[in-house]
Amino acid sequence: MTTKTDNWLGAMADHVLEHGLNTASLRPLAKAAGTSDRMLIYHFGNKDGVIAALLTHLAQRFTDALDANSTATVATHADLVADVIAFQRRPEMAGFLRVWFDIVAASAHGQSPHIRTGQQIIAGFVDWIAARLPKDDPTPHKTAKSLLTVIEGMAVMDALGQSDLADAALATLLLPGENHHSR
Amino acid sequence: MTTKTDNWLGAMADHVLEHGLNTASLRPLAKAAGTSDRMLIYHFGNKDGVIAALLTHLAQRFTDALDANSTATVATHADLVADVIAFQRRPEMAGFLRVWFDIVAASAHGQSPHIRTGQQIIAGFVDWIAARLPKDDPTPHKTAKSLLTVIEGMAVMDALGQSDLADAALATLLLPGENHHSR
DNA sequence: CCGCAAATGTAGCGACCGCTACAAGGAGAA
DNA sequence: TTCTCCTTGTAGCGGTCGCTACATTTGCGG
Known part of the structure; x- marks a missing residue:
């Protein structure tokens, strides 16, 4: 009850x-x-x-919102990140994003309950991403952590009204072709 | 005067x-x-x-702090990002990080002065990164935007006490070797 | 020196904050 | 019914908030 x-x-x-x-x-x-x-x-x-x-209630709500949006696995990392970003940009998720950065800011100030909740949300998010990764990924958990870090960075850019910058990051980082310098 | x-x-x-x-x-x-x-x-x-x-004063201070830490160009994207993260993790930068997420949170709530300042800081940061990129980068500005997005994501993880997660992202995203799925 | 405007101190207003003292319901046990 | 304990409403306390009215001081041009 x-x-x-x-x-x-x-x-x-x-x-x-x-x-x-x-x-x-x-x-x-x-x-x-x-x-x-x-x-x-x-x-x-x-x-x-x-x-x-x-x-704790909000963390549960966010997890539920993720599961309600439980899409099938996707082909590429870029597709998955693009899906998540599109999800976060839906108007009904704006409130969550506002509260999310309230939590992050409070965590940066050392407020323990916020830190714990933030870690909880991150952990659930990592699991959710890992489960939707292409099946041939040998270390899906580790890959999910990396992708989530990019997603968080893009969310910051979105919050600052720099969505174009976020999109540029997605294109450069996760699309094959142009790539990185070796030593 | x-x-x-x-x-x-x-x-x-x-x-x-x-x-x-x-x-x-x-x-x-x-x-x-x-x-x-x-x-x-x-x-x-x-x-x-x-x-x-x-x-505006704080934005100027952050720009000054960046310039005071103006290292030479580095060999790889991973090295550059690692340098910036090490810089942000220095104890004397903790206050900046706290204020930074205060600005991001306020921006997420639509407060215009904070958004403007946030964009200003981002722009300065992008320029600073672009200037330190390997010289053979054909689109340094675009590359800088992508790297900064990763840096912001790592900063979020740091604020939540998940530095290991941030480091994992750096390793997976920017180090050659293991790479991305094509369609 | 005088006159006047800018700058500053003092005091307080009304609103909101987290929280509490106190008394009154309200329901179940005897 | 009466006693008791959980729950709730009313009222208000001491504090801080952004801001202002009013008086005084300060410094400068004449």
Whole structure:
């Protein structure tokens, strides 16, 4: 059964996806959940408890969104990365991207719950990518990590309104033909 | 000559590099600058003016830090990226990284001054990389954009405490030998 | 010196923050 | 019913926020 606090978390997550995580405060969160700040403190202990619960809920939501978009395996690394980027650029994913960079920024400031959630999301993302890699990859997990790093870099460029720069990276890095210098 | 507000900006930038940009408020900023919130509002109009001035100052500082670290050209893309990452991982750059992700997060939320500053920093960074590329690169600017995208992805992984993941990406993406699937 | 405008200090406003004291429901056990 | 404990509403505390009204000082041109 879904508990009352679970319902709250769903509504609060919607609010956070719309308005941001790091600027969220108790009274607006409570209003979005149809309750009061008094109750949030009562059931989660303090604001940190609310944020921690929200973070795990959001991580679960992101994993679910990935699985719901579970495409078949693709032929090339470039195709896979292009698919993921196209997925991230869908309008309904904009909220996730906003919250994602809120998490990354908080992690850069050393906030432990955010770091843990970020690692959790990364781990799920790596698995999801590895499962969709061409079957002949001898080290799919390692390949997935590399591709995800590129994807994150492209997401940064997208956030800065530099999607063209992200696309250039995709073309240069992952398409055969032009290649790298040896020593 | 350096104006009074310039001195303020330097001190406020120090404060922001230490304590974060998005959580900065007027009174602590003023204290760091040796003045009062009253004066910040008087000389910059409002808080947005203070932040905007701080953003351009910080962008200039980052560019200066890059130029001060102006190494010679390197032999391979992997070497160049590895150098940049080693540079970003130096302890004295930690504040910049924190502020950088504050800027990225704010950009993801659509805050125009942050987006503009982010683009400015990216542009300077691309130029800096392009100038250090092996001389035989036919399209150094384009190559620099791709490498910077990887660097940003690695920086995200670093912020999340996943430096090993970043290193794996560097090894797989930019080292010759193992390579990519064709269609 | 005077006059005046720029610069600065002091004090505080109204709003929001996280959180808490206190009392009142509300449901189940005796 | 009555007792008890979990839950909830009301009200407000002390603090910080961005910002402003008002008075005072400072420095410069005449």
